[in-house]
Amino acid sequence: MGPIVPVSSRSDVLAPAPKRLHPTGVNAPQLRSALEALPAVLTLADIAAGAFTVAARNAALAAANAKAAAALKVQEEGLTEEDVEVRCMARTRIPTAYGPVFLHVYHNNRDGKEHLAIVSDPAQLEADAPANGQKQQFVPIRSHTLDTQSHDGETAQERITRGAYVSRLSRTAASASAVPSARTELSDSPLVRIHSECFTGETLGSLRCDCGEQLDSALSLIAHAPGRRGIVLYLRQEGRGIGLLEKVRAYNLQDLGLDTVQANLALGRGEDERTYGVAAAMLRDLGVGSEGIRLLTNNPSKVAAMQREGIEVTERVPMVPRDWQLRSAAPHAEWEMRSRGATAVGGGVVRSEELEKYLRTKVERMGHLLELPAARA
Template sequence: MSAGDEKLPPFYSPKAAAAGDDARQHVDDFSIDAPATRADQLSQEGQLPPPSLLSPAFTPPATPGTQTPSALGPRGVPVDSSTPSGGCGSKKPKLVESLPTVECEVRARIPTVNNGEFFLHVYKNSVDSKEHLAIVFGDAIRSKSLDAPRPDETEWDRMMRGAYTGKLYPGRTTSSEDPPKEGQPTSKASRDTPLVRIHSECYTGETAWSARCDCGEQLDEAARLMSLPGNSAGGVIVYLRQEGRGIGLGEKLKAYNLQDLGSDTVEANLLLRHPADARSYGLATAILQDLGLDEIRLLTNNPEKIRAVEGPNREVVVKERVPMVPLSWKGRGGIRSQEIEGYMKAKIEKMGHMLSQGGI
């Protein structure tokens, strides 16, 4: 058996499709297999899922497709937070009075294991000392604070902190890209609305192979969607360092112990005298503003997040909610455990998450 044929451990994410796959393959990636087909596939793999703790009401047999053959980007549901029936949840989130100040300190190109690439931006801010991140796909989205000239800096300084256009290469001496040669077409920024994911740090789900949540799976899927060849508008994953829905890793592990004792994810936080969700999104709004994004398509299953991300004065307007469909519903792998079944059930019943496109 060759190295490429070895079966990966089950906690690894499914292998991403190659960038050259046709549109039909991408549509198939979003389809939800019928229950019998999914069971047959899992049986052949020798990995039957545990009995579902979710009732049929929470696990629809088919989720509407989020992609069409003529458009490679995911399809969303129009929303409007300015109206009560705008598909943005029933709660009124607590918003910051004014947005924090953010500044992009540095960015760098990151080539990925799937032959793609993105630009990783590191931000400092006026609220805390954490390094919050923006993962930017595409060339059209740039940071205002990064590009702004700084006192006494040289061209070398600008290139070293990532304030350059085009690509870096050995021997380059200026941060500005060389003007196009005669007859060479110039690139134009897309007018399409970019796809955005606001993602909160989850060490257990993203690094420690935890099957208690789907955070790692959602991060992978967000990156895959933003890397699709047809996504001309690019995309941004704003990665906020607010572990455990804002309570920190230590308290999160205590909550895990309470869950093993019978509490769900919401009850465990409350027993620890924390809110069910202690996250804040003012930093995300400020980062999106710095990236020049005043209108976005938000990749989320949580309609309550829409208004929270828009900011106190709707500084960023969410035009569409794009649902995040779990891989396990597609019959293509994903996390399978009793813990994640209970986790998703609590998110739906107690936190208002909608795990299908047809919910709004």
């Protein structure tokens, strides 16, 4: 594939964003009709006297809607986004509450966003290859574009720095991966979650949605899958693709009584503007092939989108909200689950040797104002 243009030099990124919306961003006629169907909270006069001036932004809205309509057309007509290209720019090991994972940072030629793949495949961290005669149980989940040479004369150190290494990296063990001659397909159908970013749910632990809980559940379910193998794609499609700013506005409309779909529509946006072409390309890059994937989702349109992109979904694995699971669970299970925290990944108290080192370095080398605790007995 050709070079992926760095985000900083792309003209579409540097060009000033078109002024699409009036600062309030509200599609007044749709909001008006949606609110008319609800018990009055504000009078329509209040709303009409509010900040939004419809005429000032109609043309801009039409342009935005045309873009959404084009995306919808791609979805509805089953067209594939064949020219989507992705490249894994770097990968690193992250120790999580569910075990080690490899975080992959991707660039692509479509949207200038850094989409992520979180890969769990702990066998890759083992230093020793299987003994002679023993077959490796699974093909490792590796990015083809990561292992490909990034430029002529790339050194082993350069490869290792961007994550193209094998086994566990340490001061005493560092082996760059071999440059593959062809893409290798996985021999199994791994558990996959295609997750969309949700700052409010995942970082603030907002109880408006279960996004943080779903991210946590996905990692937990993968940790219990055969070989602890699986992939979470973390797509930067905040607010079902409308972005954080618009989602924040949508929340205010929800506080006025609209549901999530009505609120998006009242803003002149689609109810769900996400696309999955980049996700499919990332999965192919990670080796997903004819064995397909087991997809963690309750959303049928995600299954359909994958099939359209040529990724077979061999099984849809449901994600039942924990609160719903708890309604039929024993009281102890309920206490245990709630005590883990509302939504944060792993919940509870974070404790690890690496964290200890990180915290001590902040105190000892960076002057952070914390009293070091006594060493653990």
